[in-house]
Structure formats: structure tokens, C-alpha cells
Amino acid sequence: MARERTLPRRLFSALAPWLVPIAVLAAWQLSASVGWLSSRILPEPLAVARAAVTLAASGELWEHVSVSAWRALSGFAIGGGLGLALGLLTGSFRKVEIALDTSLQMIRNIPPLALIPLVILWFGIDETAKLFLISFGVFFAVYINTFHGIRSVDPALIEMGKSYGLSGWSLYREVILPGALASILVGVRYALGFMWVILIVAETISAQAGIGYMTMNAREFLQTDVVLLGILLYALLGKLADILARALERYWLQWNSAYAA
Amino acid sequence: MNLSDSEIARLEADRPPAAGLGIAIDRLVKRFGERQVLHGLDLDIGAGEFVAIVGRSGCGKSTLLRLLAGLDEISGGGIALDGAPPQASRDDARIMFQDARLLPWRTVIQNVALGLRGDRAEVRERAERALAQVGLADRADEWPARLSGGQRQRVALARALIHRPRLLLLDEPLGALDALTRIEMQRLIENIWRQHGFTAVLVTHDVSEAVALADRILLIEEGRITLDEPVALPRPREHGQPAFAALERRVLKRLMSVDAINTRNRLPGRIVDIAVGCPLSEVRIETAAGIVTAVVSTRGLHEQPLELGAEVLALFKSNEVVLASEGEAAR
Numbered sequence: 001m002a003r004e005r006t007l008p009r010r011l012f013s014a015l016a017p018w019l020v021p022i023a024v025l026a027a028w029q030l031s032a033s034v035g036w037l038s039s040r041i042l043p044e045p046l047a048v049a050r051a052a053v054t055l056a057a058s059g060e061l062w063e064h065v066s067v068s069a070w071r072a073l074s075g076f077a078i079g080g081g082l083g084l085a086l087g088l089l090t091g092s093f094r095k096v097e098i099a100l101d102t103s104l105q106m107i108r109n110i111p112p113l114a115l116i117p118l119v120i121l122w123f124g125i126d127e128t129a130k131l132f133l134i135s136f137g138v139f140f141a142v143y144i145n146t147f148h149g150i151r152s153v154d155p156a157l158i159e160m161g162k163s164y165g166l167s168g169w170s171l172y173r174e175v176i177l178p179g180a181l182a183s184i185l186v187g188v189r190y191a192l193g194f195m196w197v198i199l200i201v202a203e204t205i206s207a208q209a210g211i212g213y214m215t216m217n218a219r220e221f222l223q224t225d226v227v228l229l230g231i232l233l234y235a236l237l238g239k240l241a242d243i244l245a246r247a248l249e250r251y252w253l254q255w256n257s258a259y260a261a
Numbered sequence: 262m263n264l265s266d267s268e269i270a271r272l273e274a275d276r277p278p279a280a281g282l283g284i285a286i287d288r289l290v291k292r293f294g295e296r297q298v299l300h301g302l303d304l305d306i307g308a309g310e311f312v313a314i315v316g317r318s319g320c321g322k323s324t325l326l327r328l329l330a331g332l333d334e335i336s337g338g339g340i341a342l343d344g345a346p347p348q349a350s351r352d353d354a355r356i357m358f359q360d361a362r363l364l365p366w367r368t369v370i371q372n373v374a375l376g377l378r379g380d381r382a383e384v385r386e387r388a389e390r391a392l393a394q395v396g397l398a399d400r401a402d403e404w405p406a407r408l409s410g411g412q413r414q415r416v417a418l419a420r421a422l423i424h425r426p427r428l429l430l431l432d433e434p435l436g437a438l439d440a441l442t443r444i445e446m447q448r449l450i451e452n453i454w455r456q457h458g459f460t461a462v463l464v465t466h467d468v469s470e471a472v473a474l475a476d477r478i479l480l481i482e483e484g485r486i487t488l489d490e491p492v493a494l495p496r497p498r499e500h501g502q503p504a505f506a507a508l509e510r511r512v513l514k515r516l517m518s519v520d521a522i523n524t525r526n527r528l529p530g531r532i533v534d535i536a537v538g539c540p541l542s543e544v545r546i547e548t549a550a551g552i553v554t555a556v557v558s559t560r561g562l563h564e565q566p567l568e569l570g571a572e573v574l575a576l577f578k579s580n581e582v583v584l585a586s587e588g589e590a591a592r
Contacts, residue, residue, distance in 0.1 A: 160362040163330060164376040164420070165352065174375065178366040255366045255404045 043225040048232070051225040060214075065233060068210040071127070072199045072237075075134025080191055083139040084184070087146025091180070092172075097147075104143065112137040113201055120205070130202040137198040138191040145187025149180030182256065185249050192241040196234060281309035281460035282342050282353055282427040284329065290337030291324050291484075298324045300484040301338060306477075308343075311454060311461045313471035315516060316481040322464045325481070326430050329462060330356040342428060355426035357434040361413035363405040363420075370401040373419045391419040395449060411442035415449070422453060429454070431463040435470065444500070447473050451497065468516065472509045473498050480515060488515055528553060528575040532567055546575050 025045055031037050032044030039047065055061035086104070090097040112133055123129040153176050161175040203212020215230030253259035284306040291299040298321045306312050314322045327333045328340060331347035331354070342350040363372045374388040392398050395415040405413060414434055421429060431450070435443045451474055454461050465471055471478045472492060480488035490512060494504055530548030542562050544555045553575045567573070 156358070156360065156362055157364060159332065160358065161364075161375070163332060163351070163356055164424075166376055170376075174367070175364065178364070181366075253366075255406065257406055 040222060040224060043228060047225040048228050051223070051229050055214075055226070055229070064209060064211050064214045065237075068199060068203065068212070069237065071130055071203075071210065072134060072195050075131045075199070076138050076191065076195050078131065079135030079138035080142045080188065082135070083142030083187070083191075084146050087143045087184075087187075088150060091147045091150025092176070101147070104140075108140045108144070112198055116201075116205065125206040129205075130199070130207075133202045134195055134198050137194050141191035141194055142184070142187045145183050145190070146180065149183025149187075150176060152183065153179035182249075182253055182259075185245065185252065188248070189242065189245040192245055193238065196238045196241070200234060280427060280458035281307075282350065283308040284428070284460065284462075285341045285344075286338070287341075288338035289325070289328065289335060289340060291321070291328060291333070292336040298484055299328075302481075302485060304479070304486060306460060306462065309458050309460055311463070311474055311476045312479060313463045313465055313475035313477070314479045314481055315465060315468055315471050315512065317516070318466075320481045321484040322481050323432055326356070326432050326462060326464050329428070330354055330430050332356070350428070352424070353426060354428040354430060355421035355424055356430040356432060357414070357417050357421055359433045359436050361405075361410075361417040363413055363416055365405055368402050368404060369397065369408070369416055372405060372416055373423055375420060377423065387423055388419075391423040392416070394422065394453065395419045409442075411438050411446060414438065414446060418446075418450070418453070422457070425457070426459055428460045428462070431461065431465075433464055433466065436466060443467075443470070444473075448497065450474065455496075468513045469500060469505075469509050472505055472512065473500065478512055480512070488512070530573060530575055532569055532571050532573055535562075535567060535569065537562070546573060548575055 028037075028042070029045050032039065032042070032047075037044075052061065086100065090101050090104075115133065115136065119129045119132055123132060157175050157179065158171070161171050166174055200212060203210045204216055207213040207216075211230050211233050215227050218224075218226035218230070249259050284304070286302060286304040289299050289302040289304075290297065302321075302325065314325065316322045324333070328335055329342075329347055331351050340347050342354065347354065363369075364375070367375070370385065370388045370392065373391055374384050377384045377387065389398060389401060392401055395418050397412060397415055397419070400408065400412065405416065408416065417434070435446050438446060447470060450461075454474075461474075463471070463474060468478075472494075475492055478488070478490045478492060479486050480490075490508075492508065494502070494508070498505055528546075528548040528550055530546040530553065532544060533547045533552070534543075534545040536543040536545075537559060540559055541556050542559045544557060544562075544567060546553045546555060555575060
């Protein structure tokens with residue numbers, strides 16, 4: 001558009017996406033304070049904010065968030081790391097693919113949450129069980145996309161690299177890994193989303209700390225404001241992880257105009 | 262990028278003797294499964310020579326280039342690059358493909374420096390010099406996606422040159438460029454070739470490109486060399502020169518007649534009857550396979566008169582052949 005954009009116009013276009021959420025919040029607050037909504041069903045937004053402030057002031061909130069984040073990230077590191085390593089191996093070596101890929105594809109079809117009873121039998125109900133579930137859920141998203149990424153690197157570029165004297169690790173570093181990176185990052189983003197889903201379920205089974213424990217506990221005492229706060233925290237953490245993954249994409253794939261900022 | 266004649270003369274004086282690689286190809290055979298692409302091809306290319314190979318799609322010219330680059334295994338016969346097999350001379354030979362094949366995730370200068378080892382600053386300096394040679398010094402830190410097709414090919418050329426190859430193989434590198442950029446690139450390649458003195462083998466569809474650049478034009482048909490035409494025009498060559506145009510026409514004509522001269526399609530014979538009609542006439546030819554009747558235009562017959570008893574070649578075009586059983590043929 002050639003027309004000059006004036007300040008109020010710019011301000012409006014920056015605020016426009018927030019109009020609907022703000023209106024919903026206002027309506028919600030209003031209906032709660034007038035008494036249309038019982039606070040047992042849906043507490044007013046201000047109550048949620050008050051709960052957040054109280055829990056944050058007592059330090060309880062940070063403890064729960066950090067325990068949850070730690071669980072999620074260690075599970076992601078283990079599962080994602082294994083998925084990356086195995087995906088690179090099966091993608092690069094035909095023999096490893098023949099040996100492993102079929103078995104992995106079979107296991108992939110098991111929904112991780114179906115394993116819960118077995119996992120409790122194996123590991124009890126402490127941290128190991130939660131880590132296992134998260135790792136298991138995250139593994140396949142990273143594995144499949146890594147394998148696919150390595151396989152779909154342009155063979156013409158590999159041939160070019162070889163004819164320019166690249167081989168072994170240098171060929172891997174210059175051509176194969178960067179070529180597979182876009183696909184690997186898709187796997188990472190998908191895995192990050194899935195990581196929170198599994199974390200939520202794992203934390204509601206049984207836990208002594210974490211956001212899930214906090215919300216389950218609050219349910220017992222009918223503290224709907226804290227329950228709602230827990231749900232909002234999951235949303236916030238999920239969004240943070242997604243922002244992080246996007247930043248990685250933007251940095252690593254800046255050569256690709258589809259990802260350039 | 263544009264060198265004056267005196268500069269070229271100076272560069273030619275600087276040129277190290279025998280910088281190029283001599284090529285000796287002996288009864289070279291290449292098969293892909295059942296299909297034989299090269300049928301015992303013999304060829305010698307002198308050190309520093311610029312050879313262009315033309316031919317129809319699928320005639321085996323790109324296969325030959327890939328064998329020279331050591332990218333494929335040969336099925337029979339031999340290739341010697343200064344006496345050594347192509348796989349052993351891999352560091353001396355560089356290939357430029359039709360698509361530039363730049364790594365999109367490396368900047369222009371990183372692409373140029375691909376495969377170079379050694380001190381970082383020194384590598385960067387060499388790459389900058391190679392880029393300057395192709396006139397792209399100011400684009401060093403951009404992504405390849407930002408460049409035009411012609412600029413990408415220039416980067417690919419710089420990437421090949423940085424290794425100081427003694428043999429440069431060009432697999433239709435200018436095929437996808439527009440006419441003007443193509444002529445610019447031809448000039449650039451010619452200048453750099455004169456400067457470096459490497460042996461160059463160019464595969465191309467474009468006969469005028471072959472005439473503009475090559476010392477020798479080879480025509481490959483059905484996996485064999487069927488024309489070896491020296492180009493004695495002085496350099497730099499202008500596309501409009503009469504001698505240029507005449508040579509281009511000759512090679513083109515030869516290329517166009519490839520289908521007709523295919524040995525499997527010709528029957529030697531003698532004219533036994535000419536029935537003149539209007540507008541078509543029939544010429545009956547006695548061959549080893551029996552009587553063949555050719556329908557020609559009466560006008561054509563007047564322009565190129567035929568005599569009874571003359572020795573002629575009956576040629577088939579596959580799109581006009583009808584197969585019939587013996588009984589039908591008798592009718």
C-alpha cells in the first residue's frame with residue numbers, strides 16, 4: 001500500500017488482534033461480579049490474578065513451575081536426543097535402517113498414554129515414570145522427522161559435495177545436516193507441543209509437586225481460581241516453548257526465505 | 262570481468278606451461294543395466310584444449326562428462342587423465358552442472374570456499390579473489406537464494422576455479438540462462454580459460470555456443486563420435502561473423518540429419534522405375550530387402566533429377582513405417 005500510515009492507524013492495527021480477548025475478559029469479569037456466574041464454576045479473572053499473586057509471593061508458584069518445567073525439559077532432552085541420534089543413524093546407514101526401522105515403526109503406533117498402567121508397574125509413581133512417558137512421547141516425533149529429513153536431502157547436492165572433495169563428517173556437516181535441519185525442527189516443534197500434553201497427564205496421576213499437583217490439590221479444596229491458574233500456566237509454558245522453537249528456526253533457517261524474519 | 266586485449270596477452274604470457282590435463286579415451290563403454298550408452302568411444306583431447314560436445318538428448322554426452330569427472334564407474338575400455346584414471350585425478354578436475362547446485366544454507370563466499378582446507382583468513386581471501394574474478398565480489402555475504410540464475414552460475418564457476426582445476430567439465434552450465442546472460446557468461450568462461458590454461462570440455466545443446474568457445478566441436482551419436490570439427494576462427498569470436506555463421510550452419514545441419522543417417526534405417530539400392538505424376542511421383546528402388554517405393558514431390562524431382570540405375574540410399578523414418586504380415590504385403 002502506497003498510502004502513508006498515520007500514527008492512530010498504526011496504533012489501531014497493533015491493538016486490533018487484542019480487542020476480542022479484552023472484550024471477553026471484560027464480559028467475564030462483569031458477569032462474575034454481577035453474580036450470573038458462580039465462582040465455583042468459573043471464578044472471576046481478578047480472582048485468578050489474585051491467586052497468582054498470592055502463590056507467587058509465597059514462592060509456591062515458582063516451585064511448581066520449575067518442577068514441571070524441569071520434568072518436561074529432561075524428558076524432552078532424553079526422548080528428543082535419542083530420537084535425533086537414531087533418526088540420524090537410520091537415515092544415514094541403510095543397514096541400521098533395515099535393523100531398526102521396522103521395529104521402531106511398530107512401537108510408534110502405541111499411544112504413550114496407553115502405557116500408563118504398565119509404566120506404573122515398572123517404575124512406580126515417582127519421577128522415573130513421568131520422565132519415561134514424556135521421553136517416549138517425544139521420541140517418535142523427532143525420530144520420524146529426522147529420518148525423513150536426512151532421506152530427503154537433495155542427492156544432486158550430495159553428488160556436488162562429493163565431487164568437491166567432501167566426504168564423511170565434512171559432507172555431513174556441510175550438506176546432509178543443514179539439508180535435514182528444516183525437517184528436524186518441524187519434529188522438534190511438534191514434540192514440544194506433545195511434551196506438554198503428556199506432562200499434564202503424567203502430573204495428574206500422582207505427584208508431590210508441579211503444576212499438575214497444584215491443580216489437583218486445588219480441586220480437592222474447590223479452589224477453582226488456582227485450577228484455572230494451572231491451566232493458564234500450561235498454556236503459557238506451551239506458548240513459550242513454541243516461541244523458542246520458532247526462534248531456532250528463524251536463526252538456523254535464515255537462508256530459507258520461507259523462515260526469514 | 263572485461264579484459265582488454267593487452268591484458269589477455271599479458272595473462273597468456275604468464276600462463277604456466279601445460280596447466281591443462283591431457284585426456285586419452287580408449288574404447289570407452291558405459292552401460293546402465295541392459296542399456297548401453299557409450300559404444301566403444303575413442304577420443305584424445307590435448308592439454309589446454311577447449312572441446313565442445315554436441316548431440317541430441319540421450320546421445321551419451323553427459324554420461325561421458327560424468328565418467329570424466331569420476332562420478333560414475335566405467336563399464337569397459339579406459340579413460341586416462343595424464344595417464345591416471347579419473348578417480349585418481351578427482352582433485353584436478355572440477356565439474357559445473359546445469360543447475361548451479363549451490364548450498365542454500367551457506368553464503369555465497371562459503372559456497373565458493375567449499376572443500377578448501379587451511380587457515381580461515383587465507384581461505385576467505387582466496388574465495389574473495391575467485392569471486393572478484395567472476396565479478397561478484399560485492400555479493401560475498403548474501404544467501405544464494407538472493408541471486409539471479411546467471412549470478413548463481415558465476416558463483417559455481419568461482420567455486421570450480423578456486424581449486425585451480427587442470428580440467429574443467431561443463432555440463433550445459435548455461436542452458437537455463439537467457440540469451441544475453443549466456444553470451445556474457447561465454448565471454449567470462451573464455452577469458453578465464455585463456456588465463457588459467459586448463460583443459461575444458463563443454464557439453465551443450467547450443468551449437469552457436471560450441472562455435473563461440475571451442476577449439477574443436479565433437480558430435481556424439483548413439484554413443485560414438487561421428488564428427489570432429491576443428492574451429493579455426495580467431496578469438497574472441499563474434500556471433501555475427503560470416504565464418505562463424507557458416508560453421509554454425511554446417512554443424513547444425515549435420516546435427517539435424519542425425520536421425521536420417523542412422524545406419525539401422527538405411528537400405529542401399531538402385532533405381533528401377535520412376536513414375537512421374539502430379540503433384541507426387543513414385544520412385545521404385547531395388548534393394549536387398551526387395552522393391553521399395555518412395556513417394557516424392559514432382560517439384561523436388563525436377564530440382565534434383567534422378568536417373569534410372571543410379572545408386573541411392575533408401576532411408577526410413579520410423580513414424581512412416583507400417584508393419585504387415587506377408588500375405589497382406591503380397592496384395
